[in-house]
Amino acid sequence: MDIGKLERIDETVWCIPPTGRMRVPVLIYADEALIRDMDDKVAEQAANVATLPGIVGACYVMPDAHWGYGFPIGGVAAFDPDEGGVVSAGGVGFDISCGVRTLTTGLRREEVEAVKKTLAEALFTTVPAGVGSRGKIRLDDAEMTAMLRGGARWAVERGYGRPEDLERIEEHGCMAGADPAQVSARARERQRREMGTLGSGNHYLEVQVVEQIFDPAVAEVFGLHPGEIVVTIHCGSRGLGHQIASEFLKKMQRAAKAAGIELPDRELACAPIDSPAGQSYLGAMRAGINCALANRQIITHLVRQVFGEFFPEADLKLIYDVSHNTCKQETHEVGGRRRALFVHRKGATRAFGPGHPALPAVFRPVGQPVIIGGSMGTGSYILVGTAESEKRSLSSACHGAGRCLSRRQATKIWQGNEVVAQLERQGVIVRSPSMRGVAEEAPQAYKSVDAVVAAADRAGLAKRVAHLRPLICIKG
Amino acid sequence: MACAPHWEHFEHMADIGIRGYGRTPAEAFAQAAIALTAVITDPSGVQTEEKVAIELERDDGGDLELLLVDFLDAVIYEMAVRKMLFGRFEVTIDDHRLKAVLWGEPVDRQRHQPAVEVKGATYTELKVARTDDGCWLAQCVLDV
DSSP: OOGGGSEEEETTEEEEOOOTTOSSOEEEEOOHHHHHHSOHHHHHHHHHHTTSTTEEEEEEEEEEEEEEESEEEEEEEEEOGGGTOEEESTTTOSSTTOEEEEEEEEEEHHHHHTTHHHHHHHHHHHSOOSTTOOOSBOOOHHHHHHHHHHTHHHHHHTTSSOGGGGGGBGGGGOOTTOOGGGSOHHHHHHHTTTBTOOOSTTOEEEEEEEEEESOHHHHHHHTOOTTEEEEEEEEOOHHHHHHHHHHHHHHHHHHHHHTTOOOSSGGGOEEETTSHHHHHHHHHHHHHHHHHHHHHHHHHHHHHHHHHHHOTTOOOEEEEEEESEEEEEEEEEETTEEEEEEEEEESOEEOOOTTOTTSOGGGTTTOOEEEEBOSTTTOEEEEEEOSTHHHHHSSEEOOBOOBSSOHHHHHHHOOHHHHHHHHHHTTOEEEOSOHHHHHHTOGGGBOOHHHHHHHHHHTTSEEEEEEEEEEEEEEO | OOOOOEEEEEEOSSSEEEEEEESSHHHHHHHHHHHHHHHHSOGGGSOOOEEEEEEEEOOSTTOHHHHHHHHHHHHHHHHHHHTEEEEEEEEEEOSSEEEEEEEEEEOOHHHHOOOOOOOEEOSTTOEEEEOTTSOEEEEEEEEO
16 A cells, blocks of 8 residues: 555554545554555545445554455444444445354363374364355254344254353344344345355364463453463354345445435445335344354354364363454444444454443453454464554454455465465364365465554554464364 | 457455456356356366256346346355356346356365355446457456
8 A cells, every 4th residue: 555645643553534525534553564565445445435424433444454345354434323324235244244253172282282183184074164065954944033033042042052152252142133034035045054164265163272372361361371272263154144245235236326325336335224224234134143153153062072072071161252244233432422333344353342331241351352363374363352442443453364365366376285285394284175275275375464463452452362373274 | 359258367355356258248247157166166177967047037227237246146146055066157138137047066075176155246346348359248356
């Protein structure tokens, strides 16, 4: 990105002041190196978002941002319904409630190293991953409706996981306001055989070791200890979410036109929050969030079964489950008053600080865990929400590393089997149904997650707690 | 002018762009659909033994670009629910509807090595137009 076009506020904050039809500025959180590497399209797309009706504060851009469709990936935008604010299907994205959860195991690294290969094989066989895979669970229409309303709570009621998991999930495992009636027959059909599946692309299941602790006091609250093993699951709402997104992108083209909203980019299609189309999307999207929460809950159950076979004494406890493609109603102080806003986070993680009432009691003294997935084989981070991120980014932080090479470029440079061999030399076992898929997800195709997380930390969006290094990676 | 039907991919950082070229919009759509399959697997490795027909009522107000997104989304839907891949497409478009026949086979994970699942067609870089050499072009970015 051309930094000549930006106003530098401080070391990690850059501003594009409003011009033309922009209603608010764009604020980008990144260090100079990340900004220079960032695509110019990020600035263009964020400026487009800043023109949408009812946007308040700013369009916030996270340090891992890259060119998306309509909204940049790593974009945060909040809208006030009292000022004609809108909700946008493109502002949430195709994989509704795509997210990450991490579980502690209490196991030492040596225990897992001793069975690494067979454990990897068992996880790969048990958790369906990749194109063409099917889950074992088939939902009829009534069960589908119950799942869309209940989320992870539904899953726990059906025997997938434990009641104590629920408070360790955003929204306590069940997104309120879901309206299954707004989810089409086609969206349901796409999901019928996909419950408990990982998907593909950048989705993964990793067995990781806690390699470094940055904040021992918070790490203790989260249950993280150096040298211990954790499991991280990254996936979303599967075919159901994708279908909801596709259908509402189309419906919102018409809704925007009907509401007289001029769109700088068709992908920004949106509808006023207080309109039938806006409410219909919110009901469907929240049902999509529940689908993602149920999906990650079922996969957690499968992971516990596998670990139970290898380590009967191991207790897999959920630290937290975060979503990074959502639109949620939250109260924030903007312009000197508390307002109920609809906060879109597309490739951005909610990062509530200490004392926030939405957090379970265990996290209230310190803030919520913010889980940041790195690229395959390079490690992940757990951060904690800060008090100051409310003012800085409406309590939002980054979500991952972000690509620096396209899939096509990646497959030109790397072969899947070479990537697998190279990672194995580094002590990471990769299991995937597709070697081309592995090449497309090669670690070097992504930005350094270290740099992204360091920038988020310095900007005060969230603070580093622990660094996790993968030992086993199951890719879709 | 002569136009040989063909397809290609173009760069998009997180996702991937597809382009189909043909003598008519319908032929360009069919080529774009092959480009879609090529995001997942080598289309020449997909056996075209099973046939799936799709039909879309046009409610796009004559906008071929919106129709392209509808068509690609319909193909993605059939791939997802049938767990199939398609290697050949025949498309016809009139004022009222689009009809397509998709030839393919169930996903064989060993043989096809499917790289990535396509989530949906986007409106990003969406374009259906005539090119200078007389071809029709149909392109958009897919979310993967």
